[in-house]
Amino acid sequence: MQAQQYVGIDLHRRRSVIVRRDAAGTTLEVARVDNSDREAFTKAVADAGEHPDVVVEATYGWYWLADLLDEAGARIHLAHPLGNAWGNRRVKNDTRDAEDLVDLYRLGRLVESWIAPPETRELRELVRYRAKLVALKSNAKVQIHSVLAKEGICVPMSDLFGVAGSELLDTLELADAYQARVESLRNLIDAYAYEIGSLDKMIYSQLADNTGYKAIQAIPGVGPVTAVIFVAEIGDVSRFTSPHHLASWVGLTPRHRESDTTVHRGPITKQGSKLVRWAAIEAATRQVSDSRLRQDFERIATNHGSKPGARKIARVAVARKIVHLVYYGLRDGVIRSLAPDEV
Numbered sequence: 001m002q003a004q005q006y007v008g009i010d011l012h013r014r015r016s017v018i019v020r021r022d023a024a025g026t027t028l029e030v031a032r033v034d035n036s037d038r039e040a041f042t043k044a045v046a047d048a049g050e051h052p053d054v055v056v057e058a059t060y061g062w063y064w065l066a067d068l069l070d071e072a073g074a075r076i077h078l079a080h081p082l083g084n085a086w087g088n089r090r091v092k093n094d095t096r097d098a099e100d101l102v103d104l105y106r107l108g109r110l111v112e113s114w115i116a117p118p119e120t121r122e123l124r125e126l127v128r129y130r131a132k133l134v135a136l137k138s139n140a141k142v143q144i145h146s147v148l149a150k151e152g153i154c155v156p157m158s159d160l161f162g163v164a165g166s167e168l169l170d171t172l173e174l175a176d177a178y179q180a181r182v183e184s185l186r187n188l189i190d191a192y193a194y195e196i197g198s199l200d201k202m203i204y205s206q207l208a209d210n211t212g213y214k215a216i217q218a219i220p221g222v223g224p225v226t227a228v229i230f231v232a233e234i235g236d237v238s239r240f241t242s243p244h245h246l247a248s249w250v251g252l253t254p255r256h257r258e259s260d261t262t263v264h265r266g267p268i269t270k271q272g273s274k275l276v277r278w279a280a281i282e283a284a285t286r287q288v289s290d291s292r293l294r295q296d297f298e299r300i301a302t303n304h305g306s307k308p309g310a311r312k313i314a315r316v317a318v319a320r321k322i323v324h325l326v327y328y329g330l331r332d333g334v335i336r337s338l339a340p341d342e343v
Contacts, residue, residue: 003022003023004022004023004049005020005021005022005023005028005048005049005052006020006021006022006023006048006052006053006054006055006102006105006106007019007020007021007044007045007048007052007053007054007055007074007102008021008054008055008098008099008100008101008102008105009041009044009054009055009056009065009098009101010057010094010095010097010098010101011035011056011057011059011060011061011062011065012035012059012060012094013035013060013061014034014035015032015033015034015035016032016033016035016041016094017030017031017032017033017094017095017097017098018030018031018032018033018040018041018044018098019095019098019099019101019102020044020047020048021099021102021103021106023106025102025103025106027099029044029047030095030098031044032094038068041065041068041069041072042068042069042072045069045072045073045074046072050073051073051074051075052074052075053074053075053077053105054069054074054075054076054077055077055079055101055102055104055105055110056069056076056077056078056079056101057078057079057081057097057101058078058079058080058081058113059081062078063121066078066115067118076115077105077110077112078112078113078114078115079101079104079105079110079111079112079113080111080112080113082271083111083113084104084109084110084111114235114236114239116235116236117235120232120235120236123203123206123207123231123232124232124233124235126199126202126203126206126232127203127228127229127232127233127275128275129199130196130199130200130203131229131275133192133195133196133199134192134196136188136192137188137189137192137193137196140185140188140189140192141160141161141185141189143181143185144160144169144182144185144186145160147174147178147181147182147185148160148172148182150178151174151175151178153172155168161189169182169186203228203232204224204228207228207231210231211333211334212231212237212329212330212331212333213227213228213231215329215330215332215333215334215335216230216231216325216326216329216330216335218329218335218338219283219322219325219326219329219335219338220283220286220287220288220291220292220293220294221282221283221284221285221286221287221291221293221322222279222283222322222326223286226279226282226283229275229276229278229279230276230279230326230330231330233273233275233276234246234276234326234330237327237330237331238331240327242327243323243324243327243328244324246323246324246326246327247320247323247324248269248272249272249273250272250273250276250277250280250323251268251269251270251271251272251273251277252268252272252277252280252316252319252320252323253268253269253320254266254267254268254269255267255268255269268316276323277319280319280320280322280323280326281315281316281319283319283322284297284315284316284318284319284322285315287318293318293321293322296314296317296318296321297311297314297315297317297318298314300313300314300317300318301313301314325337325338
């Protein structure tokens with residue numbers, strides 16, 4: 001029977017380094033391969049025996065390699081780029097990076113990232129692309145406001161891109177350069193809106209039978225768009241042992257630094273998913289006056305009194321509460337604390 005072996009892969013855009021080591025840390029093979037040579041990756045797995053442990057850093061374009069190695073029968077471990085201490089080395093090269101990946105796992109010190117299944121990664125791709133298109137659309141609107149300001153045109157309506165605003169833009173007489181820019185930006189806005197609508201159809205069709213997606217929309221402030229972000233980015237919520245762990249992953253928990261009897265707790269870490277954190281803050285902002293979460297917001301803000309950023313602190317606290325509710329909604333398919341009482 002072949003002794004346990006480990007494989008570390010330092011993945012780059014064009015070339016990668018593959019290091020194979022035994023349980024004692026002895027290097028058995030070092031190979032530099034071109035990423036187009038898929039046989040080289042599968043051979044490295046085959047040489048390490050049946051179902052070897054392969055460590056890859058969560059870096060640019062790792063999806064295809066994880067799927068390839070999974071098909072080859074390897075146990076894939078995705079190294080978290082921020083969670084592992086690489087140390088201060090005098091020499092840094094691709095071989096040393098691959099060796100460190102092996103040793104971190106071999107010695108039980110590897111901090112791993114979750115490898116989402118292909119269907120979750122595809123949903124994330126759609127959701128993240130939609131977010132980018134929305135940002136581009138918003139930027140185009142801001143540019144139009146900027147052009148009108150240069151021409152000294154006051155916008156009397158609250159929404160320049162509604163019915164009345166569109167009529168105003170149709171009748172404006174601007175200098176040629178400014179007119180050309182505004183027309184171009186309006187065309188881009190229409191194109192972005194069309195693409196966003198197409199993505200919405202694809203996304204919502206995938207979530208039509210998702211009980212968690214339907215359940216979390218019962219949370220005040222959580223609508224179809226924010227619910228999509230929660231479902232896609234969180235994925236399998238069972239990988240979190242509690243709602244507190246989910247809130248920590250989102251980056252909504254305070255930074256904690258402790259040494260001996262000295263403890264420092266700072267602002268939230270912001271080290272998780274930016275998109276989920278935005279969705280939680282957005283939901284916290286959209287609370288109606290009679291909701292329990294809105295009451296919590298006012299209570300927390302009042303408790304902080306005149307402290308600078310009191311309302312911001314309260315908003316983050318409510319966002320954390322929303323993430324807790326999302327955890328139970330995705331886990332159970334219903335949020336019992338929000339369900340109507342049975343008679």
